[in-house]
Amino acid sequence: MKQIQMTQNPSFSLISTNKIIQMNNVWTSYDSKNFALEEINLSIDRGTNYAIVGQSGSGKSTLLKLMNGMMIPSSGTIKIDYVTPNMDNKKFKKMMHTIGYIPQSLGLVKNITVLENIMIGALPRLNKIQSMFKQFPENEIKEAKRIISLVGLTGKEERKAYMLSGGEKRRVAIARALMQKPTILLADEIVSELDHVTAREIMNLIAEAQKRMNLTAIMVHHDMQLALEYANRVAVIKEGHKILEIGVEGDTIVDFQTGDMNTDEIMEMYDDDSKK
Amino acid sequence: MTPKNNIVIGIIVALVVVASYNVDANPIEFAEGLPNLAIVLEEMLLVEPKYIPTALWAMFETIQMAFIGTVVGTAIALPLSMLAARNLNSKYVYAPVRALLAAIRTFPSILWAILFVIMVGLGTFAGVLAIVMYTVGFVAKLQYESIEAIDSDPMDAVSSIGVSKWQLIRYVVIPESASHLLSQILYMFDYNVRQTSILGLVGAGGIGFYIINYIKFFEYGKAAVFMLVVLVTVLFIDWVSVKIRDKYIIKSQHGMEVTAK
Numbered sequence: 001m002k003q004i005q006m007t008q009n010p011s012f013s014l015i016s017t018n019k020i021i022q023m024n025n026v027w028t029s030y031d032s033k034n035f036a037l038e039e040i041n042l043s044i045d046r047g048t049n050y051a052i053v054g055q056s057g058s059g060k061s062t063l064l065k066l067m068n069g070m071m072i073p074s075s076g077t078i079k080i081d082y083v084t085p086n087m088d089n090k091k092f093k094k095m096m097h098t099i100g101y102i103p104q105s106l107g108l109v110k111n112i113t114v115l116e117n118i119m120i121g122a123l124p125r126l127n128k129i130q131s132m133f134k135q136f137p138e139n140e141i142k143e144a145k146r147i148i149s150l151v152g153l154t155g156k157e158e159r160k161a162y163m164l165s166g167g168e169k170r171r172v173a174i175a176r177a178l179m180q181k182p183t184i185l186l187a188d189e190i191v192s193e194l195d196h197v198t199a200r201e202i203m204n205l206i207a208e209a210q211k212r213m214n215l216t217a218i219m220v221h222h223d224m225q226l227a228l229e230y231a232n233r234v235a236v237i238k239e240g241h242k243i244l245e246i247g248v249e250g251d252t253i254v255d256f257q258t259g260d261m262n263t264d265e266i267m268e269m270y271d272d273d274s275k276k
Numbered sequence: 277m278t279p280k281n282n283i284v285i286g287i288i289v290a291l292v293v294v295a296s297y298n299v300d301a302n303p304i305e306f307a308e309g310l311p312n313l314a315i316v317l318e319e320m321l322l323v324e325p326k327y328i329p330t331a332l333w334a335m336f337e338t339i340q341m342a343f344i345g346t347v348v349g350t351a352i353a354l355p356l357s358m359l360a361a362r363n364l365n366s367k368y369v370y371a372p373v374r375a376l377l378a379a380i381r382t383f384p385s386i387l388w389a390i391l392f393v394i395m396v397g398l399g400t401f402a403g404v405l406a407i408v409m410y411t412v413g414f415v416a417k418l419q420y421e422s423i424e425a426i427d428s429d430p431m432d433a434v435s436s437i438g439v440s441k442w443q444l445i446r447y448v449v450i451p452e453s454a455s456h457l458l459s460q461i462l463y464m465f466d467y468n469v470r471q472t473s474i475l476g477l478v479g480a481g482g483i484g485f486y487i488i489n490y491i492k493f494f495e496y497g498k499a500a501v502f503m504l505v506v507l508v509t510v511l512f513i514d515w516v517s518v519k520i521r522d523k524y525i526i527k528s529q530h531g532m533e534v535t536a537k
Contacts, residue, residue, distance in 0.1 A: 068436050096438030107433025111451040120447050123439045131443050173433075180437060 019079075020046040020184065020216050021067060026076035028062055036062045038240045040076070044233075049210055050218045051231035059240040060220045061104065064186045067218065068101045080184070097124040100177025100185040100215075104192075106169055108176075110162040114153060117161050117172050118144050121179025144179060151175045151205060167198040171205070178209055185210070187219045191226070203230050322497035323504070331505040334483040339509070341404050341475075341482055342468035348404075349411025350461055356412065357419035358445060363431070364423065374420075380413035385471045389480035400481030407468050407475075415464055422456040423449055458524060462517040469513055473506045 021044040028037045037059045044050050054060040065071040066078055069085035069092055078085055080099070083092050100121070108117050122140045123131055130137060136144075148154055151171040156164070161172060170190050177185055187206065191199035207230055210217040221227040227234045228248055236244040246255055296302075359365060360373040383391075388409045392402035430448050439447070476484025483502055490499035 070432065070436055093438050096436060099436070101433060101436045103429055103433050105427075105429040107429040107431075109430045109434070109448050109451055111454065112447065116447070120434055120439070121437065123443045123447070124437065128442065132446055 018046045019043045020081055021218070022077075022079045023066070024077045026066065026073045026078060028059075028066065028071060028073045035074070035240055037066075037073075037237075040242050042235065042242065042245075044216060044218065046216055047214050048216055048233055049207065049231045050216065051227035051234045052218065052220045052237060053222070053224050053227045053234055054220075054237035055222070058237045060237045061188050063237065064101070064188050064218065064220055067184070067186055068099050069096060070101075098180055098183045100180050100182035102170075102173045102177055102185075102187040102190050104188045104190065106173040106190065108161045108169055108172055111160060113158050113160055114164070114172050115144060115148070115157040118147065118175045118179050121176040124180075144175075147175045147178050150178070150209065166194060167202065170194070170202050174202070174205060174209070178213070182213070182215050185215050185217045185219075187217070189220050189222055192222045199226065206230075316496055319494075319496035320500035323500050324497050325501070327498055327501045328505070331483070331486070331502045334486055334502065335505045335509050337400065338472045338482040338484075338506075339469060341400055342407060342465060342472045344404050345407025345472070346411055346461065346465045346468050349408040350415050350464070352408070353412045353415035353419060354457075357416040357423060358449070360416060360420040361423040361449075362420075363426070363428075364441065364445070364449065377413055377416050380409055381417065383409075385410040386475065386478060389475045389478045393479050398479040398481075403472060403475040403480035403482055406480060407472055410471065411464055411468065415460055418460045419453065419457060422453045422460075426452045455524075459521055462520060466510075466513050466517055470506075470510055473510075 021042065023040050023042040026037060026040040026042075027035055029035045040063065042063075052060045052063055062071060066073060067080060067085065069080075069087050069089075072086060080092070080095065083089070083095055085092050085095075087093065087096075109120070116134070119134075119136055119140070122136070122144070125140070126136070129135065145154075145157075148157060151174055153168065153171050153175065156168065161169065164172065173190065174187075177187075185206070191202050194202065203226065206217055206219070209215070219227075219231070224234075224236075231248060233245065233247045235242055236246070244255070356373060356377065360370050360377060362370055364370075385406045388406035389403055392405040396402050396405065426449065430452065431444070434444055434448050472482045472484075473487075474484045476482045476486065477488045479485070483506060487499050487502045487506075490496070490502070
């Protein structure tokens with residue numbers, strides 16, 4: 001493990017104005033009494049590789065669902081590229097076309113082929129006839145082939161999704177999201193069930209796509225080590241609160257939280273999670 | 277066995293006795309009637325093989341009726357099932373469609389046959405229409421139930437891209453519920469062959485027309501030929517559908533299990 005040096009630097013967080021995601025005092029609840037998230041303030045720069053880390057039930061998946069409009073906060077404001085995420089909001093509905101979302105279960109359609117699953121990402125760009133009869137235009141097929149080779153699935157285009165291995169399924173889900181020509185990629189613990197080697201292959205794939213397409217990747221993790229390895233910034237969620245936001249610059253971890261978190265607590269959290 | 281269970285069983289037995297009294301269901305009469313069955317069976321054993329070609333032809337007609345009814349009924353049922361699924365529509369759409377389907381299912385196919393005989397006259401066409409109605413009611417119900425049982429994860433993931441409802445149906449709903457559909461169609465065809473065999477009773481064509489007529493004229497030996505053909509055909513169709521099911525459906529179910537992990 002790398003030796004990590006901690007520095008407190010609260011003033012660092014509000015420098016850039018190019019915020020793709022902004023959350024202000026966001027609270028959410030599944031019922032009227034229990035809050036899944038409390039007092040969340042987040043702002044994410046365009047083009048960042050962002051990670052959200054926390055244990056099961058901490059509210060990290062809920063945080064992702066707020067970002068693609070699948071959930072609405074009970075109070076507080078959220079802006080995605082200066083638009084409020086809400087399925088009824090026409091402007092946001094158009095934006096959803098370019099927000100890739102990979103749930104923990106991946107959400108692949110099992111009984112259709114790899115190519116068709118990936119083409120789902122292009123559906124908003126197709127007309128009725130093309131999508132009903134699966135008459136995909138040449139340029140989209142070309143784009144799909146390019147992405148298929150990028151994620152390493154060449155030769156498996158015609159396989160049914162249920163026939164694939166766990167790693168391959170993740171590649172399909174990533175390809176589907178990339179096919180959306182996304183500006184934001186949201187991924188919910190998609191590598192936590194994989195073995196060490198495969199998990200890193202998948203993470204490298206996303207990191208490469210993120211750099212190449214200049215997208216903002218927001219990934220939820222269970223494993224702090226993995227998050228620190230790949231992300232520029234890591235938010236730690238515990239019992240619905242954002243307790244920590246750290247930035248990773250080379251071997252240095254910078255604490256962005258203005259609160260009175262101390263280095264020992266961060267390390268403690270880090271150790272807790274990496275043991276699992 | 278708890279005292280509570282004993283009371284429940286006691287009540288059920290008492291209800292059966294009371295209801296039997298009300299409907300004149302008398303076991304003694306059943307015992308007394310057994311010798312009559314022997315007479316019928318004896319006469320049935322006088323099978324008249326020269327009627328076999330007629331019986332086979334009538335059975336073929338019956339199967340064709342069931343086939344048309346199943347195919348057309350399913351074709352009508354599918355769009356209706358999409359409208360009746362709660363996870364695809366608002367209450368204002370699915371509630372009336374469900375009510376309509378429930379109303380269709382209320383009548384057994386033989387009642388539909390009577391209605392269509394009045395409408396289009398005696399003959400096989402009335403029978404086909406009856407089978408269509410019955411199939412619409414049932415396949416639509418089975419199908420909207422399997423649509424509602426689709427895994428919500430792909431539905432959510434694909435909806436979050438902001439695709440249209442038609443695209444969602446085409447790329448998620450149809451593929452994910454199709455494996456159930458094949459098994460439902462097979463079941464329905466199997467069932468429709470049996471149903472069509474009795475529609476002749478009300479003049480709606482098919483092999484049942486012969487059976488009821490021979491029975492009416494106490495020609496049990498001739499009726500037996502036709503009943504035997506029905507029996508063999510139904511067993512054969514059952515066997516074929518088990519084979520098809522094993523080949524196509526078990527495989528895809530297995531695939532689902534693998535992906536569930």
